Amino acid sequence: MERELVIVLDFGGQYNQLIARRVRECHVYAEVLPYTTSLDVIRQKQPKGIIFTGGPNSVYLEQSPRCSKEIFDLGVPILGICYGDQLIDYLLDGKVETAPVSEYGKTEIHLDTTSRLFTGVPETSTGWMSHTDYIAEVPAGFRITGTTANCPAAAMEDAQRGIYGVQFHPEVLHTEYGKEILYNFVRGICGCVGDWEMGSFVDQTVEALKKEIGDGRVLCALSGGVDSSVAAALLSKAVGKQLTCVFVDHGLLRKDEGDQVESVFGVDGPFELNFIRVNAQQRFYDKLAGVTDPERKRKIIGEEFIRVFEEEAKKIGEVDYLAQGTIYPDVIESGLGKSARIKSHHNVGGLPDHIAFKKIVEPLRMLFKDEVRNAGRRLGLPEYLVSRQPFPGPGLGVRIIGEVTAEKVRIVQEADAIYREELHKAGCDKGLGQYFAALTNMQSVGVMGDERTYDYAVALRAVNTSDFMTADASEIPFEVLNRCMTRIINEVHGVNRVLYDLTSKPPGTIEFE
Numbered sequence: 001m002e003r004e005l006v007i008v009l010d011f012g013g014q015y016n017q018l019i020a021r022r023v024r025e026c027h028v029y030a031e032v033l034p035y036t037t038s039l040d041v042i043r044q045k046q047p048k049g050i051i052f053t054g055g056p057n058s059v060y061l062e063q064s065p066r067c068s069k070e071i072f073d074l075g076v077p078i079l080g081i082c083y084g085d086q087l088i089d090y091l092l093d094g095k096v097e098t099a100p101v102s103e104y105g106k107t108e109i110h111l112d113t114t115s116r117l118f119t120g121v122p123e124t125s126t127g128w129m130s131h132t133d134y135i136a137e138v139p140a141g142f143r144i145t146g147t148t149a150n151c152p153a154a155a156m157e158d159a160q161r162g163i164y165g166v167q168f169h170p171e172v173l174h175t176e177y178g179k180e181i182l183y184n185f186v187r188g189i190c191g192c193v194g195d196w197e198m199g200s201f202v203d204q205t206v207e208a209l210k211k212e213i214g215d216g217r218v219l220c221a222l223s224g225g226v227d228s229s230v231a232a233a234l235l236s237k238a239v240g241k242q243l244t245c246v247f248v249d250h251g252l253l254r255k256d257e258g259d260q261v262e263s264v265f266g267v268d269g270p271f272e273l274n275f276i277r278v279n280a281q282q283r284f285y286d287k288l289a290g291v292t293d294p295e296r297k298r299k300i301i302g303e304e305f306i307r308v309f310e311e312e313a314k315k316i317g318e319v320d321y322l323a324q325g326t327i328y329p330d331v332i333e334s335g336l337g338k339s340a341r342i343k344s345h346h347n348v349g350g351l352p353d354h355i356a357f358k359k360i361v362e363p364l365r366m367l368f369k370d371e372v373r374n375a376g377r378r379l380g381l382p383e384y385l386v387s388r389q390p391f392p393g394p395g396l397g398v399r400i401i402g403e404v405t406a407e408k409v410r411i412v413q414e415a416d417a418i419y420r421e422e423l424h425k426a427g428c429d430k431g432l433g434q435y436f437a438a439l440t441n442m443q444s445v446g447v448m449g450d451e452r453t454y455d456y457a458v459a460l461r462a463v464n465t466s467d468f469m470t471a472d473a474s475e476i477p478f479e480v481l482n483r484c485m486t487r488i489i490n491e492v493h494g495v496n497r498v499l500y501d502l503t504s505k506p507p508g509t510i511e512f513e
């Protein structure tokens with residue numbers, strides 16, 4: 001596929017994914033490659049620009065990651081960020097030293113706005129800093145284009161050779177004009193017109209899949225989550241009835257979710273594919289009977305999923321391709337696609353090794369989550385499906401404390417549906433990382449009408465998070481929580497208490513198991 005490319009050369013920075021995302025937000029395709037990528041490979045890819053990421057090392061130490069100096073002779077514009085900025089300086093014989101004062105966090109930066117990199121950016125603004133080394137001397141031919149109180153060369157450039165460096169992090173939202181600066185680099189300095197667009201991605205991928213698969217047969221494990229749904233929709237568009245989707249309803253889905261998935265992918269839906277829904281609810285409940293340990297529950301659900309999937313796959317016989325909904329963050333996190341082995345299916349916890357298939361097809365492996373959602377919209381998937389919040393593979397099994405039973409599943413499904421509906425009605429769901437109801441294993445005394453009750457407590461949880469590694473409880477307005485409480489108590493039989501979980505992560509986790 002011919003499209004403009006910006007290479008993000010990864011020197012171990014924690015924001016490398018973010019840089020690629022920001023570039024793609026400028027409608028330019030970006031790919032993260034390890035710093036060890038050879039110049040030949042880089043040349044073959046014909047990038048319009050290269051960005052060196054930050055990283056935790058000191059450039060002047062022997063083992064620190066470096067690329068070849070000849071990269072500057074490719075004639076491709078280069079932007080170095082933080083460590084990447086210092087690396088440019090080091091490779092071109094400037095001077096990098098430990099800074100007398102290190103900078104961390106929001107910092108006032110002064111920029112020379114005659115630089116093309118800073119077109120349209122004010123002379124003074126806020127930048128996000130995180131460094132202990134600094135550039136003490138810029139290389140010959142460079143000029144300083146930015147300063148802070150403690151950093152005499154917070155930005156530098158050799159515009160003639162198209163080499164730019166910034167000590168601050170334009171990819172981080174705390175840098176006020178970071179997006180503009182990256183836009184200036186990729187669309188201005190690199191001269192990209194911006195041909196990365198979801199409509200053309202969908203069309204080109206469909207064509208590529210047709211070519212690759214030919215008249216082969218494809219099997220896809222459909223969980224109903226965003227990634228596997230979009231992968232299935234793409235494949236269905238490419239190869240239609242050659243695709244078989246197996247959807248295992250383990251009885252631990254959200255209310256009506258199984259039917260929703262079937263209405264989209266089943267016989268009455270818009271896609272022409274072979275759809276198999278396996279109603280395995282009772283089978284899972286039987287396996288989970290009497291089990292209270294959360295890890296055991298996870299294992300049982302994962303294993304049983306595989307068994308059911310395997311049985312269905314056997315009925316189909318040999319297939320040529322196994323489709324997976326792997327997305328770009330999975331690829332980057334698993335070592336930049338070095339491994340060709342089957343990744344654990346991130347939704348179900350591992351597919352069996354011995355299903356008979358010849359190859360794996362991963363049509364979303366270069367997309368970020370928000371791009372996957374956009375591709376889904378382009379493919380005509382309903383909004384409730386593409387905008388779904390993350391839902392764990394073990395489903396409600398990790399939202400029910402203690403033993404899982406059909407009755408407890410009913411309670412948590414109904415409470416969760418009310419909670420989601422009320423948050424949506426109040427407009428509180430926008431921007432939330434994740435929100436759901438969980439069922440505690442606590443029963444307590446209450447009074448309803450004139451009767452004593454001894455029923456369960458439901459816990460409501462809503463968190464703000466961007467990375468799902470850390471999270472804070474959201475401040476849902478009290479009147480909204482109150483409405484949820486009233487409805488849940490009145491409408492969900494078996495509940496007499498509603499709690500709101502204030503715990504952040506850490507020390508808590510997002511799920512409630």
Ligand code: XMP
Pocket residue numbers: 346347348349390391392393394398434468505508509510511512
């Ligand atoms: P925790 O509870 O560990 O969750 O803070 C972090 C994020 O991961 C999701 N999660 C899972 N996703 N399979 C998944 O596909 C799982 O087994 C699983 N467990 C947790 C969780 O929903 C949250 O978004």
